[in-house]
Amino acid sequence: MIFYVSALLIIGIGIYAIIIKKNLIKIIIGLDLIETGINLLIVSIGYINGKTAPIFSKGVMNASRMVDSVPQALTLTSIVIGASELALAAAFVVLLYRKYGTLDVRKIRSLRW
Amino acid sequence: MSIYVLIFSYILLALTIILSLLAIHVKDLIAAVILMGGGSLLVSLVFLLLQAPDVAMSEAAIGAALTMAIYIIAVKKTEREDKDD
Amino acid sequence: MIRKIVYGIFILIIVAAVSMFLMSYPFGSDKMDVGKYYLENTVPQTGAANVVTSVTLFYRGFDTLGEVTVLFTAALGVSILYFIEDKKRKTRIVESNFVTKVGTRVVFPFILLVGAYIFMHGHLTPGGGFQGGALIATGFLLLYLAYEETSINRAKFYLVEGLGGLTYVTMGLLGYFMKDSFLANVLPNGQLFNLLSGGIILPIYIGVGLKVGSELSNIIDDLMCEVKCDGGEE
Numbered sequence: 464m465i466f467y468v469s470a471l472l473i474i475g476i477g478i479y480a481i482i483i484k485k486n487l488i489k490i491i492i493g494l495d496l497i498e499t500g501i502n503l504l505i506v507s508i509g510y511i512n513g514k515t516a517p518i519f520s521k522g523v524m525n526a527s528r529m530v531d532s533v534p535q536a537l538t539l540t541s542i543v544i545g546a547s548e549l550a551l552a553a554a555f556v557v558l559l560y561r562k563y564g565t566l567d568v569r570k571i572r573s574l575r576w
Numbered sequence: 577m578s579i580y581v582l583i584f585s586y587i588l589l590a591l592t593i594i595l596s597l598l599a600i601h602v603k604d605l606i607a608a609v610i611l612m613g614g615g616s617l618l619v620s621l622v623f624l625l626l627q628a629p630d631v632a633m634s635e636a637a638i639g640a641a642l643t644m645a646i647y648i649i650a651v652k653k654t655e656r657e658d659k660d661d
Numbered sequence: 662m663i664r665k666i667v668y669g670i671f672i673l674i675i676v677a678a679v680s681m682f683l684m685s686y687p688f689g690s691d692k693m694d695v696g697k698y699y700l701e702n703t704v705p706q707t708g709a710a711n712v713v714t715s716v717t718l719f720y721r722g723f724d725t726l727g728e729v730t731v732l733f734t735a736a737l738g739v740s741i742l743y744f745i746e747d748k749k750r751k752t753r754i755v756e757s758n759f760v761t762k763v764g765t766r767v768v769f770p771f772i773l774l775v776g777a778y779i780f781m782h783g784h785l786t787p788g789g790g791f792q793g794g795a796l797i798a799t800g801f802l803l804l805y806l807a808y809e810e811t812s813i814n815r816a817k818f819y820l821v822e823g824l825g826g827l828t829y830v831t832m833g834l835l836g837y838f839m840k841d842s843f844l845a846n847v848l849p850n851g852q853l854f855n856l857l858s859g860g861i862i863l864p865i866y867i868g869v870g871l872k873v874g875s876e877l878s879n880i881i882d883d884l885m886c887e888v889k890c891d892g893g894e895e
């Protein structure tokens with residue numbers, strides 16, 4: 464139960480950082496915290512007490528002693544997509560600083576023609 | 577899980593929440609990025625204790641190493657301190 | 662100050678409401694529905710020992726094709742934003758000392774070897790194409806940090822990336838023309854715990870590993886460029 468509450472708290476801290484903070488790098492850190500919290504929530508839903516990792520080997524050949532394997536496959540996809548979106552966001556931040564000279568969100572929004 | 581593994585994972589989750597709270601509050605931007613990378617590494621350890629070795633390896637290689645390198649390059653090309661707010 | 666407290670209490674109320682909703686899935690109870698079918702039918706139908714790999718590439722192979730497309734689009738976006746006309750660039754951000762230079766020369770081939778090992782044994786041990794590709798890109802990042810005049814040959818990296826993506830789509834079309842559906846199993850299953858087993862999983866993961874490694878190396882090469890990047894300014 465503590466796993467669910469702490470994963471939701473990490474998502475809540477990320478949403479707080481996106482709404483309140485005014486520096487662009489702090490907003491991107493908030494995006495990464497939301498991704499981490501969601502991955503932790505999905506993997507901890509698929510856990511069953513007393514069972515082991517879903518890989519066949521010479522010691523574990525019985526299929527009824529394994530944890531659910533579908534949430535782990537979906538979390539693999541989610542981690543890679545999150546990393547690629549954050550790389551694109553970091554490239555945008557460097558170009559914005561070169562054009563406007565500041566990283567404050569309030570000043571960048573008010574420089575419109 | 578046995579009782580010792582459960583208490584160990586609770587300590588790791590509490591440390592992750594403290595590190596992420598500090599990461600959005602600190603003024604020095606490189607310190608914020610390093611704190612977030614440390615939190616990602618601790619979450620990778622929790623994935624291993626939840627019997628998911630594929631996800632733990634993926635989070636440690638992509639989330640804690642490559643993402644931190646890209647952020648440090650981005651901070652180095654812009655300003656280092658947080659002057660706003 | 663008032664805004665921060667009001668937003669903080671609002672977010673705490675949302676967290677409490679969602680966790681009340683999650684009370685109906687107790688932590689650690691047996692709730693497998695589709696997973697039971699995948700666990701029992703992996704070894705007869707596929708011949709791979711890693712169940713997560715066979716779910717990613719065999720039962721849900723079309724979603725992995727979409728994920729590879731998303732990664733390709735992000736690398737394309739970064740390349741378009743940093744388009745440079747000048748051929749000569751300096752790529753140095755940090756100073757490096759003697760230990761880094763000599764140590765990198767020793768460690769770099771082993772990093773490439775471990776990365777290749779991880780994506781080739783994806784159907785036997787925990788691992789796969791994405792983890793191995795990330796390791797290869799980290800090896801090239803170490804090379805950038807140690808030596809000043811590093812610049813990778815981008816034309817050859819684009820060729821490797823294209824061949825990797827072409828392998829994935831070719832295996833899918835082979836399944837369509839030789840059997841009944843896209844990405845069907847056309848290669849023999851083999852014996853359990855052998856290297857050459859698992860049907861179509863081994864060729865596809867070799868293609869995906871090379872593709873992801875070269876794409877992430879291209880992204881890092883774009884971001885590290887310093888002088889003469891924006892038409893002549895400093």
